[in-house]
Amino acid sequence: MVDESKNYPPKRQYPKFFEKTVPIAIGILVVVITGVLVFAIGVIFGLFNGI
Amino acid sequence: MTVINTLVPFTSAIISFIFAFVIFKRYFNRRGAHLLLWGIGMVFYGIGGFTEAYFGAFGWNSLIFRMWYLFGAILVAAWLGQGTVYLLAKRRVANILMVILGAASLYAAIRIFSAQLDPSLLTTSVHTGSELSGHAIITPGIRTLTPFFNIYGVVTLVGGAVYSAWIFYRKRVLLHRVIGNILIAVGALAPAFGGAFSRFGIPGTLYIGELLGAILIFLGFWRATTPMAEKEPQTVNEAVS
Numbered sequence: 050m051v052d053e054s055k056n057y058p059p060k061r062q063y064p065k066f067f068e069k070t071v072p073i074a075i076g077i078l079v080v081v082i083t084g085v086l087v088f089a090i091g092v093i094f095g096l097f098n099g100i
Numbered sequence: 101m102t103v104i105n106t107l108v109p110f111t112s113a114i115i116s117f118i119f120a121f122v123i124f125k126r127y128f129n130r131r132g133a134h135l136l137l138w139g140i141g142m143v144f145y146g147i148g149g150f151t152e153a154y155f156g157a158f159g160w161n162s163l164i165f166r167m168w169y170l171f172g173a174i175l176v177a178a179w180l181g182q183g184t185v186y187l188l189a190k191r192r193v194a195n196i197l198m199v200i201l202g203a204a205s206l207y208a209a210i211r212i213f214s215a216q217l218d219p220s221l222l223t224t225s226v227h228t229g230s231e232l233s234g235h236a237i238i239t240p241g242i243r244t245l246t247p248f249f250n251i252y253g254v255v256t257l258v259g260g261a262v263y264s265a266w267i268f269y270r271k272r273v274l275l276h277r278v279i280g281n282i283l284i285a286v287g288a289l290a291p292a293f294g295g296a297f298s299r300f301g302i303p304g305t306l307y308i309g310e311l312l313g314a315i316l317i318f319l320g321f322w323r324a325t326t327p328m329a330e331k332e333p334q335t336v337n338e339a340v341s
Contacts (some may be wrong), residue, residue: 057129061272071269071278078262078285085292089247098299 104304105156105231108311113149115314119321125324133194134187138202138321141180145314148172152307155232160219168232170212174246177206177253177288184260201252208245215239231298231306254288261285261320280324287316 062068091097120142127135151168154161182201186194216238234243265281268274294309 050150051293055140063269063275063278067275067278071265071282074282075262075266075269078258078282078289081257081289082254082258082262085258085289089254092247094246 102156102304103265104307106153108304108307109149109152109156111149112307112311112314113146113153115311115318116146116149119314119318120146132186134183137179137183137186141176141183142317144171144176144338145180145310148176148338149310149314152232152310155326165217165219165232165236166215169234170209172232173234174208174212174249177257178205178249179253180288181253181256181258181260185256186264188260204249208242208249211239211242211245212237215242231303242270248337250292254292258285258288261288267282274327276326276328280322283316283323285320287313287318287320289313290316306335 050099063071107215116180120139121140123135123142127139138277147167148171151164151172154164178201182194182198185197189197217236218238219236221235222233234246237243261281261284265278265285268278268281290313291306291309294312297305299307
């Protein structure tokens with residue numbers, strides 16, 4: 050019987066804490082960036098007050 | 101004169117200038133257009149903080165206001181972001197964007213230094229009036245420049261940091277750069293949130309956001325450029341054994 054796991058390099062992992070928190074942080078940042086961009090575009094079109 | 105309107109932005113300025121010195125030192129040792137532009141961007145950040153502190157301590161001054169609006173409100177994010185463009189994009193693309201940014205910055209400088217100002221308008225709208233704001237600019241068409249620069253800054257600086265963090269995370273390499281880039285992204289967004297709270301009439305939030313931003317970006321840069329002492333990322337097999 051062939052051990053298939055030997056055909057692939059083992060998957061690398063960060064420590065558990067970072068494995069969980071990094072994608073959440075990146076996801077939140079993407080949402081926030083989108084919000085800030087929508088706001089900035091709103092300022093250009095006169096929907097909000099700029100600086 | 102209050103602590104929030106003077107000491108907070110003054111502290112931001114000191115941190116920014118120290119950070120700029122660290123980046124310029126690194127630039128002279130290693131070269132790289134990204135380091136030069138980040139250094140220039142942090143000098144702009146520092147000028148923004150210094151002009152806010154001056155306004156808090158001594159009151160209105162038209163030159164100080166113009167410098168604040170140009171460097172602190174318009175150019176800082178875009179120039180920091182241009183550094184990230186040099187780091188991530190092809191050199192030719194980065195050079196073209198640099199020429200456009202340089203020309204746009206020059207145009208903005210000419211418009212701002214020839215604008216008519218009315219300091220009594222600083223308290224208009226929901227703004228607190230205790231902080232500097234572009235409401236004092238009477239000449240039309242200048243304040244509409246700001247979102248274009250800031251959109252470019254958000255996409256390149258914050259987007260670039262998040263993109264870099266994601267690339268390293270996907271490959272599960274260089275954890276310190278993942279953490280550093282996330283701190284830089286959060287720090288770069290902090291002034292935007294401070295400004296948003298300021299628009300809701302909460303005094304001092306813009307300056308606190310800027311101080312937090314300067315600290316987080318500095319920490320992020322330090323983290324990203326300093327490898328962690330801990331072990332390299334584990335493999336799945338190692339993790340379970």
